[in-house]
Amino acid sequence: MDHVVVIGAYGSAGAAVAGELADDPDIELTLIDDGDPGGGLCILRGCMPSKEGLSAGAHRFQVRHDDRLVGGVPDVDLERVVERKDDHTLGWAAHRREEVADLADREDVTLVRDTARFVDDHTVAAGGREFAADYVVVATGSRVNVPDTPGIEEVPFMTSENVLDATAFPDSGIVMGFGYVGTELVPYLSEAAGMDLTVIEHDARPIDEADPEFGDAVLDLYREQFDVTVPTNCYEKRLEATADGGVRLHVEFDDGVTDAFEADQLFCFTGRRPNVDRLGFEHTSVTPGEGWVRDTLQTDADERVFVVGDANGREPILHVAKEEGNIVAENIRRHARGVDTRPYENVHHHVIFTGLGVYPFARVGHSEESARAAGHDVVVATRQAGDDGVFKTKDTPEGLAKLVVDRTDGTVLGWQGLHYHADVMAKTLQVVVELGLDVRDIPDRAYHPTTPEILDGLVRACADELAD
Numbered sequence: 001m002d003h004v005v006v007i008g009a010y011g012s013a014g015a016a017v018a019g020e021l022a023d024d025p026d027i028e029l030t031l032i033d034d035g036d037p038g039g040g041l042c043i044l045r046g047c048m049p050s051k052e053g054l055s056a057g058a059h060r061f062q063v064r065h066d067d068r069l070v071g072g073v074p075d076v077d078l079e080r081v082v083e084r085k086d087d088h089t090l091g092w093a094a095h096r097r098e099e100v101a102d103l104a105d106r107e108d109v110t111l112v113r114d115t116a117r118f119v120d121d122h123t124v125a126a127g128g129r130e131f132a133a134d135y136v137v138v139a140t141g142s143r144v145n146v147p148d149t150p151g152i153e154e155v156p157f158m159t160s161e162n163v164l165d166a167t168a169f170p171d172s173g174i175v176m177g178f179g180y181v182g183t184e185l186v187p188y189l190s191e192a193a194g195m196d197l198t199v200i201e202h203d204a205r206p207i208d209e210a211d212p213e214f215g216d217a218v219l220d221l222y223r224e225q226f227d228v229t230v231p232t233n234c235y236e237k238r239l240e241a242t243a244d245g246g247v248r249l250h251v252e253f254d255d256g257v258t259d260a261f262e263a264d265q266l267f268c269f270t271g272r273r274p275n276v277d278r279l280g281f282e283h284t285s286v287t288p289g290e291g292w293v294r295d296t297l298q299t300d301a302d303e304r305v306f307v308v309g310d311a312n313g314r315e316p317i318l319h320v321a322k323e324e325g326n327i328v329a330e331n332i333r334r335h336a337r338g339v340d341t342r343p344y345e346n347v348h349h350h351v352i353f354t355g356l357g358v359y360p361f362a363r364v365g366h367s368e369e370s371a372r373a374a375g376h377d378v379v380v381a382t383r384q385a386g387d388d389g390v391f392k393t394k395d396t397p398e399g400l401a402k403l404v405v406d407r408t409d410g411t412v413l414g415w416q417g418l419h420y421h422a423d424v425m426a427k428t429l430q431v432v433v434e435l436g437l438d439v440r441d442i443p444d445r446a447y448h449p450t451t452p453e454i455l456d457g458l459v460r461a462c463a464d465e466l467a468d
Contacts, residue, residue, distance in 0.1 A: 001108070002336050003028045005124050005133040007116040007140055007279070009100055010093075011040040012318055013309025014139030016325025021332070022103040029108060030133070031100060032126045034115040039093020041141045041310065042318045045161045048092060050184060051353070052085035053164060057192040058356040064191075065225070066395050076192040078167045085164065117280035121302060135304050135332050138279065139325070142272035142310035147176065151239035155247045157266040160185055169193040170264035174249050176236055177269035178206045180352055183218065185269060187356045190226040198229040198261045200236060200251060209350065211367045211402065213382070214418050221355055221398055231259070239266070274313045295343035297328050303335065320346060347434050348414070351423045359399050362426040365414030365433035368404050377407040381461035385419040388453050396420035403439070403458035410438035410466055415458070421451040428455070439463050 004021055008014040009031035021027050035044075042048055056076050064073045104111035114127040122133045144159045146152065158166070160181050173189060175182055178201045189195045199222075205215030222228045233254040240248050247266040252258050276288045285301045286292065292300050293312040299305045306328045309321035324344050331341040351362045371378050385391040385399040399419030405412055415429040432442065439462045 001026055001028050002134040002332070003030065003132065004135045004137065004332060005030045005032065005116075005131050006137045007032050007124065008138065008309075008311070009033045009111070010035050010038040010096055011139050011141050011309060011321070012042055013141075013311075013321035013325040013328075014137065015040070015096060015100060016322045017137050017139065017308065017329050018100065018103055018109075020326055020329030022106055022109050024333070026336070027108070027332075029103075030110045030112065030124075030131050031104060032112045032114065032116040032124070033100075034113065037090070037093060037097070038113075039089075039096045042321075043092045043096060044089055045164065047318055049085045049089045049164050050160070050188075051357070052088065053081055053188045053192060054184065054353055054357045056081045057188045058358050061187070061191050061225075061356050061358060062395065068395075078169075078192065081192070082165060082167050115278075117278070118283050119280070121284045121286075122304060133304075134336075135306065137328055137332075138276065138305065138307045138311050139309050139321075140275045140279065140311045142313075142316055143275045144268070145271045145273040146268060147236070147270045149176070149236045149239055152268075155239045155241050155266050157247075157268045159268055163189070163267070169195055172196040172246075172263040173198075173265040173267050174247055174261055174263040175199040175267045175269060176249075177267075177271060178202075178230075179269070179271055181271065182269035183207065183352055183354050183361075185267075186222065186228060187226050187354075189267070190228055191356060195265075196227075196229075196263075198231070198263060200234060200249070201230050201232045202235055204232050207352065207354075207361060209348075209363055209367065210361065210416060210418075211369055213400065213402075214361060214416055217398070217400060217418055218354055218361065221359060225355070225398075231261075234259075272310065272316060274307075274311045276307075276311055295345075296331055296341040297324055297344055298331070298335075298341060303341075306331070315346075317350060319349070347430065349426065349430050351426055353423070354418065355398075357423070358396060358420060359418060360423040361416070361418045362422045362429075363414070363416045364426055364429040365412070366404055367414055367416060368402065371404050371406075371413045376413060378413065379405045379407050379462050379465050381405075381458045381465075383454055383457045383461070385454060388451070388457070390449050390451055390453055391420060394420060394451070401454050401458060403455075403462055405439045405462045405466070407466070410440050410463075411436050412439050412442075417454075419451075419454065425452055425455060428452070440466060 010033040112127040116126040207215045234251040237250045246264045308324045310316040327344045382402045386397040401417040404414045
């Protein structure tokens with residue numbers, strides 16, 4: 001019987017590994033987690049609680065932009081937002097803990113509620129005991145990445161976790177970090193908290209994974225609809241506190257010009273980093289860093305140590321963490337049988353709840369840029385949301401979508417959408433891309449008019465070009 005130790009059993013990745021292995025009669029399982037109350041990053045401090053705030057802001061945004069409604073724009077009650085968020089997330093986290101506890105009731109499964117540290121390559125200490133393992137799975141998630149900008153130690157700042165718990169904000173703020181976290185929380189701070197914001201963008205536009213027109217559309221949306229100031233092509237040089245307790249950020253633009261911005265509050269939405277620093281890897285042959293985890297999710301230095309989910313730093317996305325957990329469970333079984341482990345492979349499938357989720361960005365498969373870089377000769381169709389009357393009738397006329405198709409055989413390579421309901425359309429396009437469907441085989445069939453009409457237009461345009 002092989003003994004598997006899972007460090008971080010309450011998170012999405014760790015719970016997936018545990019769920020797959022708990023019933024295996026050839027595996028003894030030790031699950032370790034020190035979370036308080038425990039339940040995983042996504043549930044307690046990530047994607048799920050953030051949607052509570054975004055949804056409240058979205059309601060206000062839509063009222064504010066609909067001239068058919070009268071009576072004034074309501075305020076968002078931040079105390080009620082946080083109260084409801086806490087009620088929901090604590091309930092979901094309790095459900096996750098119950099799932100893990102149910103696993104621990106099974107024979108050959110042990111749950112330890114404590115912090116884990118490596119004693120040597122395959123021995124883990126927790127709860128006053130040492131566990132000798134045949135395999136160790138590290139699923140400890142990620143933590144906030146605080147940049148080393150000079151002066152940051154002298155200026156109080158808020159992270160995404162602080163924002164989700166806050167019931168009051170000052171009048172103005174400076175935001176460092178305009179990636180996934182920033183693009184989602186900036187509109188919340190503007191709309192729900194009523195803040196005047198300056199957001200630093202290192203490049204010409206946000207959303208690196210998108211083709212340029214999508215990043216440009218996000219910039220326009222945030223500047224025009226949320227009144228956010230976004231200086232582009234500039235970098236943070238240093239921070240300092242102002243005499244009135246605020247913050248001053250000095251920046252330098254690509255052309256060498258410098259400037260300074262002042263506000264009441266600094267926000268650091270500068271991403272997350274693997275939460276592995278305090279696991280005691282110095283007592284093992286494993287050294288966390290660039291390229292330390294293989295495609296099979298085994299560490300480069302030790303094939304019996306697996307790192308899954310945010311902890312490996314490869315792709316910190318919830319659905320990826322769950323899929324990686326399933327692959328790790330399979331690969332442990334394969335390795336134990338002397339069979340080659342298999343790599344985790346997935347089709348690019350990301351959703352960012354830009355524009356408070358009213359105008360989400362989604363990408364499945366290739367962008368036009370990545371498809372051309374991969375050597376594909378492509379047919380491309382782009383459609384503006386405003387070209388379809390249904391978006392106008394729903395008072396959500398902004399945005400666009402793009403379909404990328406291989407010119408040689410008609411295979412749909414990828415899709416991007418930045419418009420109302422793009423998040424829910426992503427699943428349909430995931431099926432199309434992962435099945436490798438020919439765009440000409442997708443039915444061109446009339447149905448009751450809905451927002452997915454935008455997909456019909458893209459498919460029809462690409463199919464027509466191939467026919468020509």
